[in-house]
Amino acid sequence: MSVTYGYTGKILRVNLTTGKISTDDTLKYKDFIGGEGMAMKIMWDEVPAGTHPFAPENKIVFGTGPFCGTGVPCSGRTNITSLLPSNPFHAVSSSHMGGYFSVELKYAGWDMIVVEGKSPKPVWLRIEDGKVALEDARWIWGKGIFDTMAMIGSQMGKEAQVAAIGQAGENQLNLSVIRTGASHSAGGHGGILGAKNLKAIGVKGTGSVKIAAKPEELMALDKYMMSLIGANNQHVVPKNPQPWAEYTSPSSRWTAKKGLYWGAANPPVETGECYPEDMQSVGLRTYKAVVDLGPVAEKYTVRMGGCAHCPIRCHSQVKIPQLERYGMDPYVANTCMGFYSPFGVMINGTPDLPGQEPGEQSMIAKGLGAKLADDYGMWCNYGQIGRDVLYAHKHGIFKKVLPAEEYASIPWDMLEKGDPAFLVDFYDRVANKKGELWHIADGSYYLAKRWNFGEDYWSDYKYKLWSKLGFPVHHSNEASGQVGALISCFSNRDAQNHSHMNFIAAGLPIDMLKDIAAEEWGSRDAIDDVKNYKPMTAAKAKFVKWSLSRSLLHNSLTLCNWMWPMTTSPLKERKYRGDTGLEAQFYTLVTGIPKSKEDLDLDAERAFTLFRALTVRAMGTADMRKNHDQTTEWVVTAEKGKDGKDIAQFTPGTDRMTQDDMEIGRTMVYKEFGWDEKTGSPTRARLEALGLSDVAQELSSKGLLPA
Amino acid sequence: MAEETGPLAALMEKIRADSAEIRLTPASCLVPLAPDAESAAAAIEAGADADIKMMRGSAERYYFSDRSMTEAYAKHLYRLAERDPVRLIADTTRDESKTYPRPTPVAAFLESPFSMTQPEIDAAIAAMASIQEYADIRTTSASNGALYLYSATHLGAAHADGLAEWIEVGQKENP
Numbered sequence: 006m007s008v009t010y011g012y013t014g015k016i017l018r019v020n021l022t023t024g025k026i027s028t029d030d031t032l033k034y035k036d037f038i039g040g041e042g043m044a045m046k047i048m049w050d051e052v053p054a055g056t057h058p059f060a061p062e063n064k065i066v067f068g069t070g071p072f073c074g075t076g077v078p079c080s081g082r083t084n085i086t087s088l089l090p091s092n093p094f095h096a097v098s099s100s101h102m103g104g105y106f107s108v109e110l111k112y113a114g115w116d117m118i119v120v121e122g123k124s125p126k127p128v129w130l131r132i133e134d135g136k137v138a139l140e141d142a143r144w145i146w147g148k149g150i151f152d153t154m155a156m157i158g159s160q161m162g163k164e165a166q167v168a169a170i171g172q173a174g175e176n177q178l179n180l181s182v183i184r185t186g187a188s189h190s191a192g193g194h195g196g197i198l199g200a201k202n203l204k205a206i207g208v209k210g211t212g213s214v215k216i217a218a219k220p221e222e223l224m225a226l227d228k229y230m231m232s233l234i235g236a237n238n239q240h241v242v243p244k245n246p247q248p249w250a251e252y253t254s255p256s257s258r259w260t261a262k263k264g265l266y267w268g269a270a271n272p273p274v275e276t277g278e279c280y281p282e283d284m285q286s287v288g289l290r291t292y293k294a295v296v297d298l299g300p301v302a303e304k305y306t307v308r309m310g311g312c313a314h315c316p317i318r319c320h321s322q323v324k325i326p327q328l329e330r331y332g333m334d335p336y337v338a339n340t341c342m343g344f345y346s347p348f349g350v351m352i353n354g355t356p357d358l359p360g361q362e363p364g365e366q367s368m369i370a371k372g373l374g375a376k377l378a379d380d381y382g383m384w385c386n387y388g389q390i391g392r393d394v395l396y397a398h399k400h401g402i403f404k405k406v407l408p409a410e411e412y413a414s415i416p417w418d419m420l421e422k423g424d425p426a427f428l429v430d431f432y433d434r435v436a437n438k439k440g441e442l443w444h445i446a447d448g449s450y451y452l453a454k455r456w457n458f459g460e461d462y463w464s465d466y467k468y469k470l471w472s473k474l475g476f477p478v479h480h481s482n483e484a485s486g487q488v489g490a491l492i493s494c495f496s497n498r499d500a501q502n503h504s505h506m507n508f509i510a511a512g513l514p515i516d517m518l519k520d521i522a523a524e525e526w527g528s529r530d531a532i533d534d535v536k537n538y539k540p541m542t543a544a545k546a547k548f549v550k551w552s553l554s555r556s557l558l559h560n561s562l563t564l565c566n567w568m569w570p571m572t573t574s575p576l577k578e579r580k581y582r583g584d585t586g587l588e589a590q591f592y593t594l595v596t597g598i599p600k601s602k603e604d605l606d607l608d609a610e611r612a613f614t615l616f617r618a619l620t621v622r623a624m625g626t627a628d629m630r631k632n633h634d635q636t637t638e639w640v641v642t643a644e645k646g647k648d649g650k651d652i653a654q655f656t657p658g659t660d661r662m663t664q665d666d667m668e669i670g671r672t673m674v675y676k677e678f679g680w681d682e683k684t685g686s687p688t689r690a691r692l693e694a695l696g697l698s699d700v701a702q703e704l705s706s707k708g709l710l711p712a
Numbered sequence: 713m714a715e716e717t718g719p720l721a722a723l724m725e726k727i728r729a730d731s732a733e734i735r736l737t738p739a740s741c742l743v744p745l746a747p748d749a750e751s752a753a754a755a756i757e758a759g760a761d762a763d764i765k766m767m768r769g770s771a772e773r774y775y776f777s778d779r780s781m782t783e784a785y786a787k788h789l790y791r792l793a794e795r796d797p798v799r800l801i802a803d804t805t806r807d808e809s810k811t812y813p814r815p816t817p818v819a820a821f822l823e824s825p826f827s828m829t830q831p832e833i834d835a836a837i838a839a840m841a842s843i844q845e846y847a848d849i850r851t852t853s854a855s856n857g858a859l860y861l862y863s864a865t866h867l868g869a870a871h872a873d874g875l876a877e878w879i880e881v882g883q884k885e886n887p
């Protein structure tokens with residue numbers, strides 16, 4: 006095989022039905038970049054429409070990108086693509102995990118793993134460089150992820166990276182994860198491994214990733230990139246006033262400051278002023294523990310951790326001795342939803358007990374919830390599970406749908422009074438598929454049907470459901486009005502898109518952001534002031550397309566979209582401009598395949614259009630506008646102001662949209678992608694122009710091309 | 713570039729040294745290096761390097777070097793040095809309402825560099841309500857009870873309400 010740069014050149018294929026292990030060529034998919042893009046192509050070619058996610062015919066693709074293993078900042082993510090069990094049409098979706106798995110896979114010589122079939126008995130996949138074997142997993146089947154990792158680690162050595170499912174995945178819950186490391190979960194696809202009888206993948210690599218450029222060229226670009234990097238979510242101003250800062254934002258994740266410590270480190274580490282020019286303190290900027298767990302967490306924080314090649318470190322690693330009361334070890338790590346979501350089940354909150362510090366009980370509950378969800382391998386549908394508990398509780402549905410004996414056995418009093426121990430009982434029942442309660446993990450679409458939820462479940466803002474396809478808001482209309490709203494409309498699950506969010510929440514004044522928007526998307530009208538939205542514009546549609554494509558690009562390269570793209574920077578001398586051409590510069594140096602920013606954006610557009618075609622095929626209709634891209638009602642209904650009166654859309658104080666304006670927005674985005682403006686479906690002409698003639702052919706044969 | 717030695721150089725050196733320690737230099741503190749505050753001010757005005765900036769207070773002039781701190785930060789220190797908590801809160805709020813624009817969480821004044829106590833903040837906000845000069849400063853609260861301030865000159869009430877709710881509650885529910 007010829008030498009490849011960035012890519013290892015090899016895809017590992019594992020058929021669990023036959024036990025056959027084979028090798029495929031990565032570069033035959035190179036028009037799809039890597040990770041998510043290549044997985045879309047594999048899913049299109051190899052998994053027929055109508056396949057059930059848990060059927061042996063479904064495939065699951067673990068993908069890395071050409072940057073994994075090269076040291077490009079924030080390039081250690083793993084993309085996982087398959088049919089999504091919680092989606093009503095089982096449409097293709099991706100989930101993502103950080104940690105060190107993808108880098109180890111590259112060092113073992115593999116760009117991707119494609120798993121198909123179903124093993125007759127529980128197995129785990131052992132990868133040691135080119136040596137690949139299926140191992141008996143009966144001794145770890147039924148165990149939580151922490152034990153599973155420890156047991157596989159005891160066989161492979163502590164340098165091995167493991168991705169595994171817990172009981173939730175084994176039991177094929179729709180809401181289950183695949184996890185690696187202490188805290189890196191990919192939500193939604195755990196049950197697929199369970200259905201395949203594949204408990205885990207352990208990987209150990211002793212190789213390296215070859216780079217086309219001279220090392221000093223890559224190092225120079227790396228250094229430049231590091232000068233542009235901010236804090237987590239590419240927030241480029243600090244939360245509190247700092248001597249070096251012109252601007253601040255109360256929402257910034259750049260939380261480091263003088264006198265704020267990782268208090269449980271030995272000795273405690275002061276986060277300090279973290280001047281933007283100081284590369285050595287980049288990892289101190291994002292003190293996420295005090296954001297996610299509250300100020301009380303300062304003295305419990307050991308350090309911040311994160312993914313391979315990431316200088317940011319957004320995962321809090323805390324030691325909460327109070328967890329021992331619940332039979333847990335005191336160490337817990339996570340970030341964002343990993344803490345908020347399991348805790349969200351405590352619908353009445355968790356009031357502090359006498360003698361506790363302010364916020365202590367909720368910190369304990371968040372730690373406990375994270376630990377339980379991470380061990381059982383439960384997914385939350387991006388925070389929805391707590392709101393589902395709230396709906397069912399508030400409407401007396403639990404009493405109606407649970408058998409009397411089961412209902413009586415649940416410690417509701419703990420939930421009422423906010424005792425975190427409720428979580429221990431709850432997650433045991435759900436992950437272990439006990440009684441009827443576990444159906445809360447079916448996901449919103451199936452759950453609402455099964456438990457006969459009312460229309461208000463979908464239409465009341467409180468429950469935050471974005472689409473009747475059963476997924477919630479995730480940087481939707483609240484994130485730049487139509488821009489976030491339209492981004493969410495193109496998804497098959499919560500949108501997981503930060504391309505727009507990182508920009509609008511960078512912390513800079515709106516006038517400066519508008520200037521940058523004009524440079525990037527052609528007009529200052531690409532964004533509006535927060536909570537002061539104006540009707541749809543063509544520039545917003547460009548911003549939407551760019552955000553959707555860049556997110557797919559990052560999941561293909563695989564870069565962390567919680568940091569990339571670098572649209573802004575903390576540098577006053579650059580007028581806070583970042584560099585949106587960095588991905589292409591890195592790509593060219595790493596792979597030796599010259600690509601401009603426009604080339605890579607076109608590759609991403611190709612992959613995104615293929616994703617769209619996959620959705621068309623899964624749903625069996627070309628009318629995406631009507632059947633896929635609509636929102637729930639609250640999104641396009643005026644909200645009430647403090648005085649109880651409606652706040653009219655497109656006046657200050659609201660982020661609600663109108664149906665007419667959203668339809669205009671859909672048309673504009675379809676046009677940007679070159680799709681049919683009536684249905685939002687890819688046209689033959691556009692598919693062919695993107696080199697997807699085979700896709701056009703198949704859609705045509707199924708009557709799924711727009712007229 | 714001003715002279716590298718001599719009285720002006722000494723004045724600039726003192727200002728830069730203070731700024732490096734994240735302190736403003738009141739004109740009165742330059743007296744050992746100049747006959748009086750006025751002549752120090754005149755010398756600086758006549759020939760100081762561009763990094764030396766001046767802010768005029770009610771009774772003092774304050775100097776800083778923007779090599780070590782931004783004007784935005786120096787303004788905070790200046791307002792603290794003026795020892796008028798009502799004005800400090802009002803002017804900081806006006807700046808944020810104008811610049812970003814956004815309302816200012818009252819809790820921000822508990823933190824560095826302001827480090828005010830809750831009673832001090834409460835007293836300042838209460839006093840503000842009866843002074844005509846601060847009639848543009850309004851309050852709004854988020855649904856979790858957190859109090860925010862904004863300047864009606866730069867932000868409308870509905871917008872301020874919406875932003876406070878977003879910063880305080882909405883954003884935390886949508887991490």
Ligand code: SF4
Nearest residue numbers: 103311312315319565
């Ligand atoms: S920012 Fe956080 S999630 Fe992204 S790569 Fe870094 S540690 Fe991982």
